[in-house]
Amino acid sequence: MxxxxxxxxxxxxxxxxxxxxxxxxxxxxxxxxxxxxxxxxxxxxxxxxxxxxxxxxxxxxxxxxxxxxxxxxxxxxxxxxxxxxxxxxxxxxxxxxxxxxxxxxxxxxxxxxxxxxxxxxxxxxxxxxxxxxxxxxxxxxxxxxxxxxxxxxxxxxxxxxxxxxxxxxDIFPTGWQAAVQCDIQPTDTIAIWGCGPVGQMAIRSAVLLGAKQVVAVDHLPERLSMAEAGGAITINFDDDSVIERLNELTGGKGPEKCIDAIGMESHVTLST
Missing domain, CATH: 3.90.180.10 (Medium-chain alcohol dehydrogenases, catalytic domain)
Structure with missing residues (x-):
């Protein structure tokens, strides 16, 4: 073979x-x-x-x-x-x-x-x-x-x-597990850093799990376009201040949960 x-x-x-x-x-x-x-x-x-x-x-x-x-x-x-x-x-x-x-x-x-x-x-x-x-x-x-x-x-x-x-x-369960570990509540804003393949799956998982807002951070237009199609609000860090945009979207309090999807397979969830 x-x-x-x-x-x-x-x-x-x-x-x-x-x-x-x-x-x-x-x-x-x-x-x-x-x-x-x-x-x-x-x-x-x-x-x-x-x-x-x-x-x-x-x-x-x-x-x-x-x-x-x-x-x-x-x-x-x-x-x-x-x-x-x-x-x-x-x-x-x-x-x-x-x-x-x-x-x-x-x-x-x-x-x-x-x-x-x-x-x-x-x-x-x-x-x-x-x-x-x-x-x-x-x-x-x-x-x-x-x-x-x-x-x-x-x-x-x-x-x-x-x-x-x-x-x-592999890839869908990776993004899904990251979102599940966030213990998403209906009032939560979830911020996802990195819109590569794992990030895309995490975005869709967070939407399916009922997050109020899913915010995706990247700078590649094709990735941001795909993230938006998956239900995310996007931030291009080449064009905007990520902190300022997150504060605007959350009334100044910041996202409740964050997912780091920058690594090829890594997914670390953080409480803020």
Missing amino acids: KALVWHGKEDIRCDSVSDPRIEQPRDAIVRVTSCAICGSDLHLFHNFIPAMLPGDIMGHEMMGEVVEVGAGVDGRLKKGERIVIPFTIICGDCDQCRRGNYSVCETTNRKKHLADKVFGHSTAGLFGYTHLTGGYPGGQAEYVRVPFADATHIKVPDSLSDEQVLFLG
Whole structure:
């Protein structure tokens, strides 16, 4: 099959590689029908994150059709079903998964000892994102092996297109979590710094969660236009004082909550 393969700093190639195969009973093989390039992939491209090795397959935002399942999937996933594959690989059984803390699943990082040494505590296994998170091949490929596939999937009805659901794997939940952590109230003004992909999802999430006003701060016209289309009041920091405009919009008291969406994947919520 063809896949996007990391060969070193700023060296990613479309190579022919071996097709994935079932390795464990809870595996599934998925034919990838859509995938995306995440801003976090740029960290790997520039070699900012350690423990990538030449030959590693990129990609953690993907979806497709199940073409094979292992014996341990037990009917929870069937050949022919369409699924979105989340970035985070989860077992669904460990204490952290039962608590809903899927990003720190205690089972799926098969190279946990490396992550414990570098991070102090292991994350869950992640697709296509270094050997610190398990060294799992990613989904910027024609096919991908999904470990713990009975838990690591979101089923997609035929009535929805790939374009409507692909972002459920990573980018939309990232923006949604930032907005949820703000504990948005109907009287709140939410200010969002940065209108890149994560910021756009945070904007729409804050609107859906019922904020009184959502204010988006950036300086790129195309981003500000998209933010406005998503329901935000926009501030171009090249043209206006952000503080003055926020005071005008809030009667001088400032926004109740802020989201920092400037980093590729970072989302920090602050109370003011």
